[in-house]
Amino acid sequence: MRAKRKLRPQRKMRREHIRTRRIWQIRQAGYAAGYGGGYSVGYHAGRCSMVHERLTVPAAQIVPYDKTVMYVSQGTPGFRTIDRGIMNALGKLTREAICVTSGDPVALLAELHRPDLVLVLNGIFSVSTDQIDRIRAMGIPTAVWVADDPYFSDQTRVMATHYDVVFTHEISCVRMYEEAGCRSVHYLPFAADPDLFRPRHPPAMQTDLLFIGMAFPNRLAFFNRLLPLLTRRNVLIAGGGWQHLAGYHRLKDRIWLTGIDPLTTPLFYSGARIVINLHRSDQESGNSQRFPGLSVNPRTFEIGACGTLQLVDERAELSRHYTPGQDLETFSSPEELAEKADYFLSREDVRRDRAVNGLKKTLRNHTYVHRLNRMFQLLSQPGGVWG
Amino acid sequence: MKKTLSVRRNAIWKRRARRRRLLRQSAAIQAAVRAAREIGHADGYRNGYPKGHHRGWCDALLSWHASQVYPVRDAHLLYVTTGMGVPYAPLDEAIVDALGRMVTRVTVCRPTDNIPEVVWQEKPHGMLVLNGMNLEASKVLKVKEMGVRTAVWMTDDPYYTDVTGLFAVHYDHVFTLELSCVPFYRDMGCQSVHYLPFANDFRVYRPREADPAKRCDILFIGSGYWNRIQFFDAIAPYLATKNVLITGWWWDRLANFHLLADKIRLGQWMTPAETAEYYAGAKIVINLHRSHDDDSYNRNTRRIPAHSVNPRTFEIAGSGALQLTDVRLDLQNHYVPGREIVTYGSPEELIAKIEYYLAREDERMAIVKSGLKRTLKHHTYEKRLEALLNVMFS
Numbered sequence: 001m002r003a004k005r006k007l008r009p010q011r012k013m014r015r016e017h018i019r020t021r022r023i024w025q026i027r028q029a030g031y032a033a034g035y036g037g038g039y040s041v042g043y044h045a046g047r048c049s050m051v052h053e054r055l056t057v058p059a060a061q062i063v064p065y066d067k068t069v070m071y072v073s074q075g076t077p078g079f080r081t082i083d084r085g086i087m088n089a090l091g092k093l094t095r096e097a098i099c100v101t102s103g104d105p106v107a108l109l110a111e112l113h114r115p116d117l118v119l120v121l122n123g124i125f126s127v128s129t130d131q132i133d134r135i136r137a138m139g140i141p142t143a144v145w146v147a148d149d150p151y152f153s154d155q156t157r158v159m160a161t162h163y164d165v166v167f168t169h170e171i172s173c174v175r176m177y178e179e180a181g182c183r184s185v186h187y188l189p190f191a192a193d194p195d196l197f198r199p200r201h202p203p204a205m206q207t208d209l210l211f212i213g214m215a216f217p218n219r220l221a222f223f224n225r226l227l228p229l230l231t232r233r234n235v236l237i238a239g240g241g242w243q244h245l246a247g248y249h250r251l252k253d254r255i256w257l258t259g260i261d262p263l264t265t266p267l268f269y270s271g272a273r274i275v276i277n278l279h280r281s282d283q284e285s286g287n288s289q290r291f292p293g294l295s296v297n298p299r300t301f302e303i304g305a306c307g308t309l310q311l312v313d314e315r316a317e318l319s320r321h322y323t324p325g326q327d328l329e330t331f332s333s334p335e336e337l338a339e340k341a342d343y344f345l346s347r348e349d350v351r352r353d354r355a356v357n358g359l360k361k362t363l364r365n366h367t368y369v370h371r372l373n374r375m376f377q378l379l380s381q382p383g384g385v386w387g
Numbered sequence: 388m389k390k391t392l393s394v395r396r397n398a399i400w401k402r403r404a405r406r407r408r409l410l411r412q413s414a415a416i417q418a419a420v421r422a423a424r425e426i427g428h429a430d431g432y433r434n435g436y437p438k439g440h441h442r443g444w445c446d447a448l449l450s451w452h453a454s455q456v457y458p459v460r461d462a463h464l465l466y467v468t469t470g471m472g473v474p475y476a477p478l479d480e481a482i483v484d485a486l487g488r489m490v491t492r493v494t495v496c497r498p499t500d501n502i503p504e505v506v507w508q509e510k511p512h513g514m515l516v517l518n519g520m521n522l523e524a525s526k527v528l529k530v531k532e533m534g535v536r537t538a539v540w541m542t543d544d545p546y547y548t549d550v551t552g553l554f555a556v557h558y559d560h561v562f563t564l565e566l567s568c569v570p571f572y573r574d575m576g577c578q579s580v581h582y583l584p585f586a587n588d589f590r591v592y593r594p595r596e597a598d599p600a601k602r603c604d605i606l607f608i609g610s611g612y613w614n615r616i617q618f619f620d621a622i623a624p625y626l627a628t629k630n631v632l633i634t635g636w637w638w639d640r641l642a643n644f645h646l647l648a649d650k651i652r653l654g655q656w657m658t659p660a661e662t663a664e665y666y667a668g669a670k671i672v673i674n675l676h677r678s679h680d681d682d683s684y685n686r687n688t689r690r691i692p693a694h695s696v697n698p699r700t701f702e703i704a705g706s707g708a709l710q711l712t713d714v715r716l717d718l719q720n721h722y723v724p725g726r727e728i729v730t731y732g733s734p735e736e737l738i739a740k741i742e743y744y745l746a747r748e749d750e751r752m753a754i755v756k757s758g759l760k761r762t763l764k765h766h767t768y769e770k771r772l773e774a775l776l777n778v779m780f781s
Contacts, residue, residue: 019416026420027427034431042439049440050447356447 041201044352048199048307048359055363056194059092062369065376067386068096070115074122074147075101080262082147082298083121085193089368093376102127107134115140116386117379120163122147124155129162136164141385143375145188147298149173150291151284160185164385167375170295171317184385186378189321190298191366192305196266199307199359203271204264208233208345210272212260213299215241218281225334229341230254236268269306273351274341277303277312296321304328304362309344309351311337321366327358441752445594445707445759452589452763460776463492465511465535469518469542470498477659478542478698479517481588485768486515489776498522503529511535513779516558518542520550527557536560538779540583544568545679545691560778566694566717581778584721585698586766587705591659594707594759597668604630604745606669606708608662609699611637614678621734623647629741632665666706670751671741674699674712696721701766704728704758709744709751711737721766727758 069090073083090097098113100106102120106127110118118135120127123144132142144163146156149170156173157180160166166177167188177185209230213219223230223237224246230237231250238256242248248255260268269275277300282293294316301321303310310328312318324330329344331337344351379386466483469475486493494509496502498521506514506529513536516522520543531537539558541551544565555561556576562583563569572580605626609615619626619633623643627650634652641647657665666672679693694716703710704722712718714730722728729744731737744751 023419023423027423030424030427031431032427034428034433035435036431037428038432038435039439039442042436042441043443043446044439045436046440046443046445047447048443050444050451054448054451 040348044307044355045199045201047352047356051307051356051359052194052198052363055360057369062092064093064095066095067116067376068098068113069094070098070100070110070113070118072104072106072118072120072123072127073099073101075103077262079121079147081193081196081265081302082190084196084263085191085368086119086121086145086372088193088195089372092369093372105131107131110135110140111138114138118142120144123163124148124152124159129159132162136162141165141379143167143379143385145375146170146173147190149295150282150287150293151280152286153291154286154288165379169298170291170293172291172294176289176291186375187295188371188375188378189295189317189366190301191368191371192298192301192362194305194363194367196263197269197302197305198266200267200270204267205236205271206234207236207268207272209235209274209276209341210238210268211236211276211278212238212265212268213278214239214259215244216280216284218283219278220244222278222334226338229338233341233345236272238268265302266306269303269308272308274309274311274344275303275306276337277310279313279315301362301366304358304366307355307359309355310358311340311344322358322361326354327361328354437748437752441707441756442594442596444756448759448763449589449593452767457489457769457773459488460490460780462490462513462776462780463494463509463511464490465494465496465502465506465509465514467496467498467502467514467516467519467522470521471518473656475518475542477588477591478585481590481768482517482772484588484590485772489769489772498526502526503533506530506533506535513538515540515775515779519554519558520547522554524554524557527554531557531559536779538562538775540775541565541568542585545571545687545693546677547686548691549686549688562775562778564695564698565691567692571689571691579778581774582695583771583775584695584717584766585701586768586771587701587762588659588768589705589763592663592666592702592705595664595667597664601665602668603632603665604670605632605673605741606665606671607631607633607673607675608635608657608665609675610635610677611640612677613640615675616640618675618734619643619647622738625738626650632669634665663702663706666703666708669708671744672703672706672708672710673737674703674710676713676715700728701762704762704766707755707759709755710758711740711744722758722761727754727761729754 071087071090073087075083087097087099098115100109118140135142142163143165144160145167146160147169149156149168150173153173153176157176160177161181165184166182167186168174168177169189171187174185174187227247231247235254236256237254238260240257240259242255242257245251279293279297283290296315296318300312304322312328312330314324314330314332318324318330322328329340331340378384381387464486466486468479483493483495494505494511496505503526514530516539518541519539527537537558538560539555539562541561541563544551544563545568548568548571552571552575555572560579560581561572561577562581563572564584566582569580569582620642623641623646627646631650633647633650634655634657636654638651638653676693676697679687680690696715696718700712700721709729711729711731714732718724724730729740731740
């Protein structure tokens with residue numbers, strides 16, 4: 001009896017000891033796993049940051065034009081990233097950039113500042129055409145960069161005739177504006193702002209598949225056929241209207257109906273292993289003439305600038321900007337998307353190579369500095385408003 | 388009957404209590420296990436991320452530079468090696484490799500070969516000799532008579548100027564890695580003398596994942612020349628408390644050898660590949676130039692001062708370790724002190740800076756990165772040979 005009592009505390013201590021050691025081993029195993037994970041994420045981030053450092057043109061090397069440009073931003077959330085990108089680039093490329101929003105008395109401000117150009121983004125909803133007419137009457141050149149072609153072509157066609165120069169990101173609409181009577185129409189795609197859209201670490205959230213955008217009917221139909229993939233993987237869908245998705249109740253916690261603030265989307269793109277980009281259908285009511293959607297959306301460039309793999313539905317103009325199979329991947333059906341997503345989620349190295357290539361291509365060719373340089377070149381051509 | 392009932396009830400209660408206790412315990416254990424795994428994972432992630440980031444950054448930088456193409460010059464060059472084996476063979480290799488990508492044809496000879504015969508048969512446009520101490524002057528003169536441009540690249544200045552000063556005059560162009568030797572060769576009668584320091588061979592010295600056995604905090608690789616012995620004697624008590632590794636010859640001359648005995652590997656000559664691995668695995672590498680008036684292996688009776696940095700400066704900077712170096716006049720032409728490299732002027736300063744940078748991982752990495760960038764941009768053999776070929780074939 002006595003001997004037993006004596007033994008007890010020792011036995012207890014030994015058990016404690018074994019338990020502590022076991023816990024320590026578990027911690028070590030966790031450490032090893034975490035180290036590997038952190039290392040590989042860090043490796044990709046480091047690679048991206050080097051690429052970014054190397055390909056970003058220093059502000060000192062950009063030669064600004066000796067012009068004053070007044071930029072009328074759209075101001076609505078959907079265009080905030082484009083507004084930001086254009087304003088940043090204008091700051092680098094002009095002597096002076098005056099940024100106002102479409103709600104401001106634009107004509108009055110133009111009279112006050114007398115810029116060399118008034119550039120309006122998208123102008124359909126907020127800048128009234130008589131304001132533009134007044135600015136033109138003052139002898140100040142006006143230009144519009146239409147951002148929603150071809151989905152509102154019925155309205156934009158009427159509006160565009162009030163401007164001196166029309167830029168559209170949709171190549172199929174160039175003919176339309178020319179036929180509507182615009183004298184100077186140019187194709188100018190959108191781009192990404194590398195200061196805003198860059199690989200951001202740490203990201204807001206780690207996901208396998210990410211889709212950000214409104215649930216337009218064609219997108220809903222497409223995602224309805226994608227349910228097995230969505231339930232299997234760690235997905236995030238953000239945007240309005242997704243409650244109409246067939247499997248909504250099962251995906252409830254992975255669908256954010258309120259959407260994501262456009263300025264924070266890079267934080268989500270950077271944390272996603274694959275970002276899906278699905279263009280809106282060109283068969284919409286605002287496009288009664290059925291101009292085809294041939295060109296890519298601004299999001300294509302924005303995703304490309306974040307150092308992540310983009311899966312995008314193929315549009316005719318895509319290969320003009322990126323090389324599918326090298327900078328990004330394309331799909332034409334939900335089945336193909338599911339297959340490719342599974343492949344790239346299992347092949348991390350291939351996925352990252354594509355991602356880095358996409359980042360390089362974007363920084364080399366598709367920033368707003370490139371686009372505005374092109375715009376100013378077009379304007380300075382003989383016969384142009386600055387020519 | 389009553390008694391048995393109560394006994395049975397007691398037993399049931401006891402059993403239930405035990406089960407509850409066990410459940411409680413196992414829940415606690417599970418929670419502890421989960422917490423341990425999560426804490427471990429978070430710790431690991433935090434430590435792994437910056438390591439991976441650095442590696443990814445370096446790899447992207449290196450692969451970009453590797454993909455750069457240099458213009459190929461339409462020339463046929465005869466390259467004469469030092470013919471001395473280590474430590475010159477790696478230099479020969481690096482130069483031949485870079486030359487192969489920069490001129491249309493390279494023929495490689497040893498100084499013992501019948502060089503005039505080779506020149507007669509192959510008809511090169513120019514001859515580049517490395518070091519030249521083993522090449523007889525008569526051969527050089529014969530080659531020159533055949534109308535071939537000759538150049539020599541001195542590798543040991545100013546330590547062998549007694550010898551090199553004698554034969555330099557036979558060459559059309561003299562390249563030296565020592566700034567202070569340029570006027571010396573001019574005085575000896577050479578027409579075209581140029582300063583051309585060594586560079587880093589990125590095939591060997593590059594950031595890499597080092598073997599854990601080859602990692603250390605502070606590293607010095609080199610022979611124990613007297614000025615180094617003096618310096619290390621002063622910091623030996625400090626180094627004894629650190630994770631230090633010193634390799635090379637003659638370190639047993641240290642008065643404080645007993646303090647560092649377990650940290651010194653004596654008389655071991657390491658291959659460049661091995662050295663590179665040690666550099667890459669170290670946090671801080673010390674570079675201490677040998678003194679120009681040290682008499683061991685020195686034939687510099689004119690006492691020409693040494694202003695230029697040693698080749699090791701570029702090699703360490705290319706390896707992704709923080710370099711702490713003593714100041715030579717020429718250093719600021721190659722690296723910006725404090726931003727791309729760290730300098731010290733006294734043992735006390737060295738100790739203070741080691742302490743500072745060992746404690747600040749991010750500052751150290753920032754300097755390493757900009758040093759690496761500078762090395763890749765300006766201090767590669769391609770850059771050097773471009774300059775050399777410009778002089779030879781202009």
